[in-house]
Amino acid sequence: MAELTKLVIPLEGQKLIVLAMLLLNGPYRKALAPDLVRPINDKLVAVIYERMPHPPRNFAAQDFRSVDGADRLGAAYMPYAQSVIPGPPSKVALPSPQEVFDKLMLREQTFDADGKRTEKVVDNPDGLSSLTFAYGTLVIHSIFRSGLTDPKLNETSSFFDLSPLYGDDIEEQLSVRNRTGRGLLAPDCFVDDRILFLPPAAAALLVLFNRNHNHIAGELLKNEKEARGWTDPVLLQWDTRRRNKQDDEIFELARLVNCVHFVNIVITDYVGGVMGRTRDGGGWPLNAEVFDKINLPDRAITYADNPSEFLMATHVSRGDGNLVSTEFNTLYRWHAVLSEIDVKWTEDIIAAALNRRDFENLTPEDYIRAFRMAQPPHEDPKQRTFARLVRNPETNFFDDNALAKLIFDATEAPAGMFRANGTPLVLGFIDVRGIQRARDVGTCTMNEFREWLGLPKYTSFEEWNKNSKVAAAASELYGGEIDRLELYPGLHAEGILGDGLHDYSSEPLRVNTTRNGLLLDAVTLIRGDRFFTTAFNKENYTETGFADVQRDITNRAYGGCVHKVLMRTLPNHFPEDSVYTWFPMTTPAEMKKALAANPEGWSFDRPAIPPAK
Numbered sequence: 001m002a003e004l005t006k007l008v009i010p011l012e013g014q015k016l017i018v019l020a021m022l023l024l025n026g027p028y029r030k031a032l033a034p035d036l037v038r039p040i041n042d043k044l045v046a047v048i049y050e051r052m053p054h055p056p057r058n059f060a061a062q063d064f065r066s067v068d069g070a071d072r073l074g075a076a077y078m079p080y081a082q083s084v085i086p087g088p089p090s091k092v093a094l095p096s097p098q099e100v101f102d103k104l105m106l107r108e109q110t111f112d113a114d115g116k117r118t119e120k121v122v123d124n125p126d127g128l129s130s131l132t133f134a135y136g137t138l139v140i141h142s143i144f145r146s147g148l149t150d151p152k153l154n155e156t157s158s159f160f161d162l163s164p165l166y167g168d169d170i171e172e173q174l175s176v177r178n179r180t181g182r183g184l185l186a187p188d189c190f191v192d193d194r195i196l197f198l199p200p201a202a203a204a205l206l207v208l209f210n211r212n213h214n215h216i217a218g219e220l221l222k223n224e225k226e227a228r229g230w231t232d233p234v235l236l237q238w239d240t241r242r243r244n245k246q247d248d249e250i251f252e253l254a255r256l257v258n259c260v261h262f263v264n265i266v267i268t269d270y271v272g273g274v275m276g277r278t279r280d281g282g283g284w285p286l287n288a289e290v291f292d293k294i295n296l297p298d299r300a301i302t303y304a305d306n307p308s309e310f311l312m313a314t315h316v317s318r319g320d321g322n323l324v325s326t327e328f329n330t331l332y333r334w335h336a337v338l339s340e341i342d343v344k345w346t347e348d349i350i351a352a353a354l355n356r357r358d359f360e361n362l363t364p365e366d367y368i369r370a371f372r373m374a375q376p377p378h379e380d381p382k383q384r385t386f387a388r389l390v391r392n393p394e395t396n397f398f399d400d401n402a403l404a405k406l407i408f409d410a411t412e413a414p415a416g417m418f419r420a421n422g423t424p425l426v427l428g429f430i431d432v433r434g435i436q437r438a439r440d441v442g443t444c445t446m447n448e449f450r451e452w453l454g455l456p457k458y459t460s461f462e463e464w465n466k467n468s469k470v471a472a473a474a475s476e477l478y479g480g481e482i483d484r485l486e487l488y489p490g491l492h493a494e495g496i497l498g499d500g501l502h503d504y505s506s507e508p509l510r511v512n513t514t515r516n517g518l519l520l521d522a523v524t525l526i527r528g529d530r531f532f533t534t535a536f537n538k539e540n541y542t543e544t545g546f547a548d549v550q551r552d553i554t555n556r557a558y559g560g561c562v563h564k565v566l567m568r569t570l571p572n573h574f575p576e577d578s579v580y581t582w583f584p585m586t587t588p589a590e591m592k593k594a595l596a597a598n599p600e601g602w603s604f605d606r607p608a609i610p611p612a613k
């Protein structure tokens with residue numbers, strides 16, 4: 001093992017990423033001498049982080065230097081970054097987006113004798129549940145909100161700031177607050193009405209984050225009152241100025257803390273799951289201290305040929321800011337992984353409103369009309385509902401049982417697999433628009449993106465996807481030239497070798513582009529955020545807030561964090577011994593297999609719903 005470690009130190013780029021991740025993986029990690037884990041982890045983080053430019057080199061929409069130079073990196077209403085500057089456009093015309101979608105991305109369909117259509121769902125091979133991608137929609141809606149009139153503009157900030165809950169400007173934020181001096185959000189509401197158009201587990205999760213905020217605000221007021229000089233809010237009811245000031249302070253602190261809960265789940269349950277590592281106890285593929293100070297030579301990669309300098313201390317930067325890019329906006333459009341129930345839910349809403357079940361020629365207008373008819377969004381976000389949930393007329397809360405049911409249903413539903421021909425027909429027009437959008441904003445090709453990530457370029461369509469039918473269709477669309485393959489279909493119809501990151505044995509350098517990109521992006525976004533790094537301390541978060549978000553890497557979920565929010569916000573629904581509590585992003589059926597050798601103390605059954613009050 002020591003020999004293997006020596007191998008890692010002089011490596012660089014992609015080879016280092018693959019080998020270091022292998023060494024840090026479960027069984028190998030245990031065999032590593034403890035003092036070797038840290039240097040390998042640190043070099044891995046350095047290589048990943050330094051590969052992304054900070055700040056980005058280019059803005060997708062910025063043809064001229066801004067007149068006042070006052071751009072704030074990552075603020076809402078900034079243009080997307082363009083990480084890869086594409087080469088000159090090919091003189092040969094590109095295929096129509098619809099044709100690209102139909103041949104490479106449309107979920108396989110079969111028709112029975114009566115013409116009834118069935119879509120072939122391939123369950124996610126890592127056992128991920130639909131809840132993973134409900135969470136995923138909260139993640140992507142936190143950082144992407146492409147302008148309707150100008151898709152090069154991002155109307156939300158590039159930070160994991162739970163903007164679907166809190167909004168993108170002060171007016172939106174105030175629309176979900178009541179400013180009683182306690183820093184609370186109004187009961188069970190959120191700002192972003194895009195979430196109402198998604199399968200309801202996403203909205204249910206957001207409601208739980210609302211409750212989590214209010215729990216945190218309550219604890220802060222209780223425990224930090226003296227230290228912060230806060231007053232009992234009852235005594236402030238006639239003093240609007242002081243009441244608002246106190247409310248703002250508690251609110252902003254609770255928001256900071258709540259965002260760390262959100263990102264802790266991203267790091268552990270979510271990215272760990274998507275990388276295929278939750279089931280076998282792998283969790284987050286990097287050392288948990290990835291966002292801490294790292295002391296290494298400034299550009300660790302350039303020290304590759306001098307291993308003795310590897311441990312020399314300077315530092316790897318962090319907290320520099322973020323600007324999400326147009327390439328990653330393309331990468332995250334994971335419509336192929338939608339579960340059968342999520343697709344059915346979407347289809348049923350559209351069919352009921354439009355009175356037809358053929359989804360071939362949907363338009364954005366059809367789509368919006370269907371959702372507005374199904375559940376007209378209330379003007380006031382405090383009164384909005386979803387999935388036909390009803391608010392308690394006295395408290396304005398939703399029924400806990402109804403929320404828990406939505407979470408349990410999504411936990412049991414197997415997500416789909418990342419694969420070619422995986423996007424459900426009903427989301428077809430969204431992908432077609434996405435392909436066109438990627439062209440309009442000047443997105444690079446698949447191979448340009450891979451090269452930028454440090455991955456070897458594909459040399460043939462067969463290498464990109466071993467399924468000969470998919471490879472032949474793509475080759476035909478792009479005139480046999482793999483370098484012309486666009487990023488959108490390139491990512492979403494890419495084949496997975498073995499099961500992606502797990503199978504290094506036969507072709508060690510072949511790593512799936514999406515997973516590779518996800519890891520890079522997650523490290524970059526979180527490490528670039530000062531509130532998760534340089535400003536993450538007791539002074540800024542208070543003793544109470546800082547203690548609340550500490551992760552326990554020895555817990556039953558291999559360090560996962562989602563159970564904390566579930567148990568806290570629905571205290572009667574998530575039992576201590578249930579896989580629904582600790583592993584809701586993997587289906588219970590899959591967790592039963594994963595824990596088969598050691599099932600004592602685990603319940604795999606759906607938790608009982610308490611009698612309605």
Ligand code: HEM
Nearest residue numbers: 133136137140144145146199329332333334342346430433
């Ligand atoms: C049934 C579930 C879903 C529905 C109905 C849906 C619908 C949509 C719609 C309507 C758009 C806007 C397209 C446009 O304006 O051109 C969109 C964009 C997008 N979707 Fe989905 N989506 C779903 C699930 C997901 C999931 C699970 C993910 C990934 C975790 C995802 C990632 C994205 C991304 C990254 C965008 C671009 C957002 C932007 O640029 O502002 N979607 N989706």
